Amino acid sequence: MKTVAEILRSKLHAAVYSVSPETSVLDAIKLMAEKGIGALVVLQNGRLAGIVSERDYARKVALLERSAFSAQVSEIMTAEVVTVGPSQSAQECMQLMTDRHLRHLPVMAEGELIGLLSIGDLVKETIAEQARLIQQLEQYIRGE
Structure with missing residues (x-):
């Protein structure tokens, strides 16, 4: 199975979109909608400060009846971010x-x-890996 670095190299849309902690929740949601993505990294002074997702919006703004106009990303983001290496x-x-x-x-x-x-990136890679394995097995069975 591929490494994270290999998956990142193969992504068609590798851009990482970000906002600052002071960005309004509404602006963050608009950016996610515009780019067709489900999460944004939150950067402060060029460093990872958190991540904000549609799930954060649904659970921390909409369900708590807060205003997306006045709330800032820092109020709803996940600050303790789980990360991986390449x-x-x-x-x-x-x-x-x-x-x-x-x-x-x-x-x-x-x-x-x-x-x-x-x-989605991982599901795509898993499907591709399974297709490669099936092809190899079929070739083995046919004696190729």
Whole structure:
């Protein structure tokens, strides 16, 4: 199975979108909608300060009847972010996401954010890996 670095290199849309902790929740949600993504990393002075997702919005703004117009990202973001490194395997990431109920994993190398891995990225890689394995088995059975 591929490493995180290999998966990041193969992503068609590798851009990582970010906001600051002071960004309004409404602006963050608008950016997610515009880019068709489910989470944004929160950077403060170029450093990872948190992550904010549609789930954070639904649970911490909408359900608590707060205003997306006045609330800041810092009020709803997840500050204790689980991260992975580029040498970790897709399998390790899937296990981590399953165990911790995560949908996005920031990828850090030497203290710097280098990418963002989504559950969709991992599912895509798993499907491709299974297709490769099936093809190899079929070739083996045919004696090729």
